[in-house]
Amino acid sequence: MNPGRSKDSKDNPTERPPLSIAAQRNIAVVDHRIDSRDIFIATREITISHAGEIYRLRLTAQNKLILTK
Numbered sequence: 001m002n003p004g005r006s007k008d009s010k011d012n013p014t015e016r017p018p019l020s021i022a023a024q025r026n027i028a029v030v031d032h033r034i035d036s037r038d039i040f041i042a043t044r045e046i047t048i049s050h051a052g053e054i055y056r057l058r059l060t061a062q063n064k065l066i067l068t069k
Contacts, residue, residue, distance in 0.1 A: 036065070 027038045039046055040059050048055045048067075058066045 025038070025041060027034055036059070039057075044059045046057050048057055053069060056068050058068070060066060
């Protein structure tokens with residue numbers, strides 16, 4: 001079992017596990033724009049929760065973005 005997560009958290013994708021100090025980051029938003037380099041720090045995939053649904057934003061080998069549900 002993953003420390004800091006309840007046993008049922010894997011069954012509820014909208015539940016957020018506590019972030020460790022290393023996982024916390026500040027992302028600047030300037031004129032409604034976010035630099036993708038700030039999002040993909042040490043990873044090639046992130047998850048986005050929107051309207052109760054989970055989406056995956058992936059960075060491809062060709063440096064393109066793919067958003068899937």
